Amino acid sequence: MSEILLKIDGKEVKAKEGMTVLEAARSAGISIPTLCHHEKLEPYGACRLCIVEVESRGWTRIVVSCVYPVEKNIIVRTRSEKIDRIRKMILELQLAHAPDSFILQDLAKEYGADRNRFEKEPSFCIHCGLCVRYCAEVKKKNAVGFVDRGIRKEICFIPEIASKECWNCKECFPLCPTEALQAAYVLVEALISPTFLQTRGREIGSG
Amino acid sequence: MDKDRIDQIIDKHNCDPGYLIQVLLDIQAENNWLPREALERVAERLQVPMTRIQHIATFYKAFSLVPKGRHQIHICVGTACHVRGASRVLDTVEGLTGIKPGESDLDLKFSLETVNCLGCCALGPVVEIDGKTHGKMAPAQTADVLKNYD
Structure with missing residues (x-):
């Protein structure tokens, strides 16, 4: 397995080929919020909360870090104005389904999400699977x-x-x-x- | 639908779990719906969990978990058909068959559905029965068309 060098939040991170960006970030002690991720399970990419900005060859893209494999020389930003804005929106949409979830409320506080923004449909399920x-x-x-x-x-x-x-x-x-x-x-x-x-x-x- | 016929369909697809949707489609085509016993047999033979079959069978509109009539009536209520009087055609068909959209009649002759466009708006109002398109339907004509099915 060859090692891949990439930059996450300005930090040089070494990762093995086949790892996801999320795993690489966590191994370097950088936290990315997730809801549908679990170590024992295959990545699923359902909650979209782990989105990050990936810059390669001058182009920036928004990718879902739990299903995105590491690449050579990419620059990953786990927090930016854009990312925070998208995460806030995702949280607000999920809070419409599960307004009383403690995990969601904690994240909402961090990203400034308003739990009353969307009309509530408390199904209590956010389909994280x-x-x-x-x-x-x-x-x-x-x-x-x-x-x-x-x-x-x-x-x-x-x-x-x-x-x-x-x-x-x-x-x-x-x-x-x-x-x-x-x-x-x-x-x-x-x-x-x-x-x-x-x-x-x-x-x-x-x- | 008997077990042997279901087994035949499964064998036709070499008992391959990858053909799950094809197997279900074949059963649906012959039986017009997917009875629970049939799904259990498919799960057992193809070695696929019931949750998966349930997921697929509820996901696609092509599958029905409740008995369906022998003839499927689709009445277009899309914009073009609507302005050409689809709702009156629908009312007449509801009256003739005694069922509302989404329902099947007691002797399982007809199932009625509304659809939003069949792609031939110039022929509106359109009624499709078992895949055959009947264009420019007037409420008075519907009885004549339905008479041909039993």
């Missing part, structure tokens, strides 16, 4: 997954698997950046009405 991916990649149980798409996308437990596996695991609850209770609520919902496919299908069919 941590629970879904943790269940699939680490636990290999696939008890929880996404259903539907766009604004109606949400997480959903498979009742048959959930009733066997979930009560003794619940490891996805603390992963949730909005509130551990969200997964708990959806899990209970799945177990109370295990006819998901039918009821859900009807909803989609009529919607």
Whole structure:
């Protein structure tokens, strides 16, 4: 593995080939905020909060650092006026879904995001996919997954698997950046009405 | 839909998980919807988690998790069809079939959907049944067209 030299926030950083910008920054002690990142899981690039400015050959681009591989001689800026502005917007949009999330509120304070900027639609899910991916990649149980798409996308437990596996695991609850209770609520919902496919299908069919 | 037929479809695609969407499309084409038992069989044979199948089946509009009628009626309510009186055509079809958009009738003859453009605005109002386009529909004509399907 060859070593790659790059500059992050003015600091020379050595990284191995194949590493992401986020990993390189963290190894150098530079923190980049993330919501959907987890060491044990494959990078997903869902929350977009880890965006950074990458300058190579005089061109500056905004990239998502958790899925962007390191390159030779790039200059990375993890904080700039532009980056802060975009992160603030992302946070405000996410706060519309999860206004009471402590992690989001802390970040909002740092970036000056206003939690009341957008009309609230508290679905308590920001689609980071941590629970879904943790269940699939680490636990290999696939008890929880996404259903539907766009604004109606949400997480959903498979009742048959959930009733066997979930009560003794619940490891996805603390992963949730909005509130551990969200997964708990959806899990209970799945177990109370295990006819998901039918009821859900009807909803989609009529919607 | 019986299990053997589902197995046949899966075997046709060499039991390859990469063909999941094709398998689901084939089942949907033959059966008009995806029954839970069929999805469970597909999950078991292709070794794909149910969460994945559920994700895909709810993601694409081509799939239905509820029974669908044998004939799919699509009524265009796009701008061009709308100004040419699509809502009256829709009302008549709703009256004739007894179902609203998104629904299927009891003996699973028709399913009704509204769409926003079928790409042939000059023919508006457009009604598409099982992929066949019926252009310049007048409310009075709809009964004649629907009569041809059973």
